[in-house]
Structures are given as C-alpha cells and as structure tokens.
Amino acid sequence: MEILHIYHTNDLHSHFEHWPTISSLLTERRKWHEQAGDEVLVFDIGDHMDRWHPFSDATRGKGNCRLLNEAGYDAVTIGNNEGITLSYEDLDIMYEKANFKVLAANLYRQDGKRPEWAIPSAMYITRTGTRIGVIGLTVFFEHFYELLGWKLTEPFNELKNVLKELRGKTDIIILLSHLGIHDDEAIARHFPEIDVILGGHTHHLLHEGKEIGNCLLAAAGKHGLFAGHITLAIDTGTKKLAGKKAILYDVNDLPAPMDEKEQIDRLYSAGKSLLEDSVINLPIALPADHFKDSRLTGLLCQGLKQWCDADCALVNAGLLLDGLPAGTVTHFDLLSICPHPINPCTVELTGAELKEVLLQSRDEKWPHMQIKGLGFRGTVMGKMIYDGIEFKRELPAAEGINIMGAPLDIEKRYKLAIPDMFTFGRFFPEIFRAKKKHYWFPEFLRDVLKWKILQEFGEG
Numbered sequence: 001m002e003i004l005h006i007y008h009t010n011d012l013h014s015h016f017e018h019w020p021t022i023s024s025l026l027t028e029r030r031k032w033h034e035q036a037g038d039e040v041l042v043f044d045i046g047d048h049m050d051r052w053h054p055f056s057d058a059t060r061g062k063g064n065c066r067l068l069n070e071a072g073y074d075a076v077t078i079g080n081n082e083g084i085t086l087s088y089e090d091l092d093i094m095y096e097k098a099n100f101k102v103l104a105a106n107l108y109r110q111d112g113k114r115p116e117w118a119i120p121s122a123m124y125i126t127r128t129g130t131r132i133g134v135i136g137l138t139v140f141f142e143h144f145y146e147l148l149g150w151k152l153t154e155p156f157n158e159l160k161n162v163l164k165e166l167r168g169k170t171d172i173i174i175l176l177s178h179l180g181i182h183d184d185e186a187i188a189r190h191f192p193e194i195d196v197i198l199g200g201h202t203h204h205l206l207h208e209g210k211e212i213g214n215c216l217l218a219a220a221g222k223h224g225l226f227a228g229h230i231t232l233a234i235d236t237g238t239k240k241l242a243g244k245k246a247i248l249y250d251v252n253d254l255p256a257p258m259d260e261k262e263q264i265d266r267l268y269s270a271g272k273s274l275l276e277d278s279v280i281n282l283p284i285a286l287p288a289d290h291f292k293d294s295r296l297t298g299l300l301c302q303g304l305k306q307w308c309d310a311d312c313a314l315v316n317a318g319l320l321l322d323g324l325p326a327g328t329v330t331h332f333d334l335l336s337i338c339p340h341p342i343n344p345c346t347v348e349l350t351g352a353e354l355k356e357v358l359l360q361s362r363d364e365k366w367p368h369m370q371i372k373g374l375g376f377r378g379t380v381m382g383k384m385i386y387d388g389i390e391f392k393r394e395l396p397a398a399e400g401i402n403i404m405g406a407p408l409d410i411e412k413r414y415k416l417a418i419p420d421m422f423t424f425g426r427f428f429p430e431i432f433r434a435k436k437k438h439y440w441f442p443e444f445l446r447d448v449l450k451w452k453i454l455q456e457f458g459e460g
Contacts, residue, residue, distance in 0.1 A: 046079025103136025303452025
C-alpha cells in the first residue's frame with residue numbers, strides 16, 4: 001500500500017496572522033512524511049493574495065508568490081483576487097519566479113493562447129509509478145477578465161476537455177477548484193473520474209471532507225484559520241484508491257514558530273515601506289465619518305461621478321475607514337483608509353428605476369448594517385452620500401428629487417456611478433437587474449480618490 005499526503009490551503013486573502021504557523025506545518029510535515037517513505041503534495045486553491053494588505057498591494061502579489069515558494073507548494077490555482085484585482089501586466093508577471101506550477105485550465109490570452117506561466121494540468125508520478133493528474137479551474141467571472149484583457153472559458157466545458165486529454169494517462173485525478181461549493185458538488189456528481197476536489201472561493205469548511213459518489217470534497221474555510229490534510233491509500237498493484245480521509249487542523253491549536261509575531265510584522269512593514277512615497281501635501285485635514293456627510297467622502301462621491309462621466313453618483317460612507325490629516329499623504333495612507341478591491345461602476349437606469357434606488361438608499365437600515373464580502377473590507381455600510389442628487393423633501397417622491405438641478409424625469413434614462421459591490425444583488429434590486437452596466441478595471445476606488453484629491457488640491 002502506498003500513502004499519499006495532500007496538504008491544502010485556500011482563501012488566505014493575505015491574512016498573514018497565521019501564515020508562519022501554516023508554513024512551518026507544511027515544511028515540517030513534508031520532511032516527516034518523506035522520511036517515512038510516503039508521498040507529499042501541497043496545493044493552494046486561490047485567493048492567497050488580497051490587496052488590502054500592504055505587502056500584497058505593494059508587491060502586486062509577487063510577495064505572496066515568494067511565501068508560497070518558501071512553504072514548498074507544488075501547485076496552485078488562481079482565485080478572483082489574483083485574477084481580477086491586478087492589471088493584466090501585473091498578473092502576467094506575478095508568478096515569474098514561482099517554484100510551483102500554476103494550474104488554470106480556463107484562462108487564456110485574448111488571442112486564444114495560454115499564458116506561459118499557467119498550464120491546465122500537471123502530472124506527478126510517485127516512486128512506485130502511480131500517476132497523479134492535477135487540474136486547476138478558477139471562477140467564471142468572464143466579463144471582468146475580458147475588461148482586463150484576458151479570456152476566460154466556461155469551467156465545466158474546459159474540465160471536459162482536460163479530462164479527455166488525461167484519459168488513460170492517470171491513476172488518480174485531483175481538481176483544484178476555485179469555483180465554490182455548489183459547482184464542486186455538481187462536478188463530483190457529473191465527473192465520476194475525479195477522485196478528490198480541493199475547493200475554495202465560497203469559504204466553506206469541510207472538517208472531515210464530504211463524499212459524493214466516489215469523490216472526496218475538501219475545503220479549509222478562509223483567512224488561514226484552518227489547514228487541510230488528505231490521506232490517500234493507493235494499492236500499488238492495481239493503482240486504485242483503497243482508502244481516503246480528510247481532516248482540518250485548527251491553526252490556533254498548532255505550535256507557532258518562536259518568531260511568529262516578528263515574521264508577521266516584517267511582512268506588514270515591508271509593504272508599508274514600499275508604499276511610503278508621497279502622493280500630495282494636503283494644506284488642510286480631510287475628515288471622514290461613517291454616519292454623516294464629510295469632506296473626504298464627498299470628494300470620493302464627486303470624483304466617482306466625474307471619473308465615470310455619470311449624471312449622478314451614490315456611495316456609502318463606510319467605504320472610507322478614516323480621514324486624512326493635513327500634510328504628506330502617501331499611497332499607504334490611501335490603502336489604509338480605502339483598502340477595498342472595489343472598482344468604479346456605472347449603471348443605466350430609467351428615472352422610475354433611479355427613483356426606487358434613491359428611495360431605498362434613504363432607508364434607516366443602511367448606516368449600521370454590517371457588511372462582509374463583495375470586495376468590502378470595512379465594517380459597516382455607513383450613511384449614503386450623493387452627488388448630482390438633491391432631495392427636496394424629507395420623505396422624497398419622484399417630484400421631490402432633482403438630478404443635476406432638474407426634477408427627476410421617470411421616463412428619462414440616467415447614468416448612475418456607484419461602487420461595483422452595489423451590482424452584486426444584495427442591496428438594490430433595480431441595480432442588480434439593470435442590463436447596462438460598465439465596470440472600470442483595474443482601477444480601485446482609492447485610485448479615484450487619489451485622482452480627485454490631486455485635482456482638488458494640486459500636485460504639490
């Protein structure tokens with residue numbers, strides 16, 4: 001009987017608080033298993049990088065690549081944070097020094113060729129000759145990749161193609177899937193030739209795995225709180241699986257390196273130092289407030305409207321975590337107050353639809369609403385801030401709303417500038433259903449804020 005140990009992580013999102021412990025676990029376990037004569041593979045299932053952290057933002061993910069090298073990873077797939085929060089050029093060079101394979105079967109350049117740094121699958125052959133085929137897929141955010149200059153193909157169709165190519169060439173097939181739990185379950189049901197699916201994207205936890213048919217699903221949640229370990233027993237004669245087991249390690253229960261805090265602090269300090277270049281010398285302080293109108297949030301809203309050439313704009317004050325003091329403002333300061341990987345967006349609405357959105361935006365539930373996900377890296381939604389929009393009454397109706405100084409016309413079509421998270425379905429039904437949306441990539445809201453501050457106060 002041959003034993004294969006598979007360790008896996010997913011959706012770290014640059015939460016390096018536990019990374020030294022995870023890295024130590026992986027390097028020590030590899031030595032331990034290899035000394036025992038067992039096989040070891042280590043995989044990451046995407047979103048290791050998140051640009052809220054200065055180390056990842058400053059290095060554009062190259063620092064994350066270095067950490068994966070140091071921990072001895074064999075292969076990774078990319079998540080949406082690697083794929084669509086970096087410019088085309090930055091993603092294209094992020095993995096140039098990788099000592100591991102990048103598996104992304106459904107990622108192509110616009111000309112239909114694969115990027116040189118990514119391959120659809122990899123083959124690992126054990127000492128006894130067992131052939132392990134590993135495939136990588138990333139979530140199908142086709143439109144966003146297209147805006148950045150990439151071409152993304154439908155993952156189920158791509159999986160069929162890769163499995164066809166691997167037919168007869170492998171004994172065990174493992175899928176690295178940054179698709180989410182629902183797609184993973186569907187794949188397990190429809191592709192019985194896959195033995196193991198290592199999942200991510202939806203931050204799901206499978207403490208002892210989940211079996212669907214002959215397939216074992218595994219996933220380790222988010223933010224490095226858990227690390228996964230799968231043990232496969234393989235009959236050396238038939239090359240068939242004789243047993244499989246999945247467990248998760250709570251990283252808080254693992255022994256941490258003596259210098260854990262120093263390692264974590266070094267990553268933060270390294271990123272901060274790279275972002276300390278001056279953006280502007282502000283003549284006055286620009287305060288921000290989650291629950292009332294403020295100068296800085298007003299500038300963000302005005303800048304968003306101008307950047308997008310829109311009729312009006314709507315942002316939530318919770319997007320700015322703090323204000324800016326008078327004096328030197330650096331790129332680190334802008335990241336600190338606006339860490340979200342959220343892009344500018346416009347949506348085209350009729351006057352009647354815009355009226356409904358604006359009425360909903362006045363609901364008292366918004367300011368203290370706790371928000372997680374959708375690119376938002378703050379805590380609360382905050383007060384809604386407007387530009388080009390004026391409410392003439394305390395409880396507005398269509399005739400009580402002015403757009404660009406004129407009464408709202410329910411028949412007219414308007415272009416509303418918003419943070420892109422408003423388009424993802426949780427907040428405003430009219431925005432979610434709108435057919436005409438335009439996203440700006442790769443610019444984030446902090447890029448818009450920087451542009452507006454420079455416009456307002458000069459480049460001194």
